[in-house]
Amino acid sequence: MPAPAGLRSQRGLQVHTLARESLARLPIKGTPAHTDAAQAAWDSAVWLEPVRAVGIVDALLGRGLTTTAALADVATANDDRPGARRARRVFELADPAALSPAESHLRARLVLAGLPRPATQHPVQVPGGAILHTGLAWPEHRVAVQFDGQRLYPLVRAGWLVLHVTLRRAHQDFPSVLREVRAALVDRGRHR
Known part of the structure; x- marks a missing residue:
């Protein structure tokens, strides 16, 4: 959320605020769906626990909402940002063939x-x-x-x-x- 939104973290909800320069990097309306989904994958990989993030990225890939090329592009575009290494590791663990979040989570945990x-x-x-x-x-x-x-x-x-x-x-x-x-x-x- 942008900082002036006034939302605060509470039990069961963690709110992260973004500076103006970070807001400028967010996808804008009209960008290709793969780019939006790749950005969502990036955000998941940076903010969520890695095993959970792998499940989300697997689902995005498996449903054709993004591609490995789009993930590579968003990783490159955000390479200088905090969490870049973590996001790349999540993207490396992702697999579009996973059939369920449970399968994704177990695979990631075994590899980790x-x-x-x-x-x-x-x-x-x-x-x-x-x-x-x-x-x-x-x-x-x-x-x-x-x-x-x-x-x-x-x-x-x-x-x-x-x-x-x-x-x-x-x-x-x-x-x-x-x-x-x-x-x-x-x-x-x-x-x-």
Whole structure:
């Protein structure tokens, strides 16, 4: 908000004020939608916790509201501003193939915890010829993380080690999920 707006932070709402020179950088009416969405992605990446910001940027990319090129442009245009490194890191973690905020959040948390970046919606041919797409996968190790338990057994029959993660566990017991994924990758040949 512009400083003279008079809004103040309160419980559940954090208000940030912008100086006049920052207001001049805001998108104006009539600019391309990708630019507006890229600016919204930038703002999310700078002001929000990174994992949450990744979920927002994934959604903007996945819905075609912005592009990686537009994100790169807004990052370059704002390179001298506070939060530039943080925004670039969020943009690097973003993936338009993510199907849900939960998947985005888990992927970001795993990568930020030091695991290699998983493929998103990796296609796997299962017995019978069907192609299933894993939520998160490390194809070189044939390890997958699934929120949907229905795909678990066909993937196991195709030789994959599949970890079923519920939304509750992903949010409330992330350290255990991280240990399980790390152990699965090591078991399947990843060096610590």
